[in-house]
Amino acid sequence: MRRFSFHKGHGTQNDFIILDDSYGMHDMHPExxxxxxxxxxxxxxxxxxRVVRASSVREWTGEPSVWFMDYYNADGxxxxxxxxxxxxxxxxxxxxxxxxxxSFDVATRAGLKHVDVARxxxxxTDVGAAxxxxxxxxxxxxxxxxxxxKVDVGNPHAVVFVDDGELADLDLTRQPGxxxxxxxxxxxxxxxxxxxxxxxxxMRVHERGVGETKSCGTGVxxxxxxxxxxxGFDSTIEVTVPGGELAVDFDGDDxxxxxxxxxxxxxxxxx
Numbered sequence: 460m461r462r463f464s465f466h467k468g469h470g471t472q473n474d475f476i477i478l479d480d481s482y483g484m485h486d487m488h489p490e491x492x493x494x495x496x497x498x499x500x501x502x503x504x505x506x507x508x509r510v511v512r513a514s515s516v517r518e519w520t521g522e523p524s525v526w527f528m529d530y531y532n533a534d535g536x537x538x539x540x541x542x543x544x545x546x547x548x549x550x551x552x553x554x555x556x557x558x559x560x561x562s563f564d565v566a567t568r569a570g571l572k573h574v575d576v577a578r579x580x581x582x583x584t585d586v587g588a589a590x591x592x593x594x595x596x597x598x599x600x601x602x603x604x605x606x607x608x609k610v611d612v613g614n615p616h617a618v619v620f621v622d623d624g625e626l627a628d629l630d631l632t633r634q635p636g637x638x639x640x641x642x643x644x645x646x647x648x649x650x651x652x653x654x655x656x657x658x659x660x661x662m663r664v665h666e667r668g669v670g671e672t673k674s675c676g677t678g679v680x681x682x683x684x685x686x687x688x689x690x691g692f693d694s695t696i697e698v699t700v701p702g703g704e705l706a707v708d709f710d711g712d713d714x715x716x717x718x719x720x721x722x723x724x725x726x727x728x729x730x
Contacts, residue, residue: 461730465495466551467502468722470543472673472702476504477551477722480529483515489535495728496533502728505672506541507531508548510557513566526552527566532668540569540613542676546582546720549574554722569613583717586677587613589684590712598649599636600629607637607649608685612714615647615667616681620689626653626663631671650678652686660686660698673702680714683707 463485466477476495478485487509496504508530514523528548530541548565552558553576561576573585592609598619599605607617617637621629635649646667653661662682664675683696687709696707705718 463495463728463730464725465502465728466722466725467504468547468550468720469702470546470674470676470720471700471705471718473543473675474504474673475544475547476502476507477547478507478509479555480509480511480515483511485509485511487529487531489531491730492531492535493533494730502726504533505666505669506533506538506544508541508544508551510548510551516566518568519566521566521571522564525564525566525571526557530567532666534668536668537568538614538668540567540572540586540677542584542586542612542678542680542716543674543718543720545572545574545584545586545676546716546718547722549576549582549584550720550722567613577717580719581717582720583715584676586680586714586716588712589680589709589714591684591688594642596642597638599638600631600633608688609642610681610684612677612680612684614677615643615645616650616678617643617647618650618652618682618685620652620654620685623653626651626661629663631663631665634670635665648675648678648681650675650682652682654686655699658692658694658696660696662698662700664700674700674705676705676716676718679705680707680716684709684712684714 513527577583610616
């Protein structure tokens with residue numbers, strides 16, 4: 460039997476298992492991740508975050524001494540970025556005194572991201588560029604179909620705007636389909652968005668490798684970027700997800716995401 464110490468945290472109820480691995484000793488097998496994330500036979504989470512020095516990550520070619528957010532979806536697949544996970548990762552670094560300032564950089568598979576501790580315990584993260592891709596994409600769910608906006612936030616997104624009343628009725632226990640298939644060869648996060656008012660959105664999301672989650676940080680940024688391009692709105696965009704409230708600001712195409720992040724406990728997992 461092997462024992463693994465872990466922490467558990469969430470950002471707007473998008474929840475994560477955190478494994479400290481300063482020297483890169485953990486072997487992150489997909490089956491191990493799926494076992495930990497199982498909500499009945501494991502700890503239960505939307506994903507696993509390994510806390511490791513960038514020097515231990517083979518594909519990282521930047522500054523080796525920064526902390527690397529090694530993120531995995533609940534099905535064991537790797538992900539390029541996770542906006543809520545980044546805030547939870549930052550909160551863990553602060554709580555465990557692994558950083559000595561409230562302003563620092565974090566390495567991710569989508570590049571180096573800056574973090575600032577904001578007011579009232581919120582965390583503000585540099586998510587990077589949210590790029591709209593000029594490609595016609597449709598998303599289908601059951602017998603319904605919508606045009607989607609293709610957005611790259613370091614990971615792939617399809618943003619669908621829905622009418623009043625549609626958002627609550629969507630059955631996101633099923634994975635949405637998309638066309639053309641080669642638009643997203645590695646899968647996609649699908650955001651269904653309703654415009655509540657100027658600069659105010661409501662959103663539900665089906666995350667690749669997970670299913671419907673209470674929140675998706677990069678999905679919130681993708682939704683805000685699509686709304687901004689659609690309307691020209693150029694101030695703070697507030698997005699309500701089932702797990703809470705998030706805010707997105709833009710500087711050109713670069714987005715910053717602000718929201719809560721909490722560590723709820725720690726424990727030991729026996730495998």
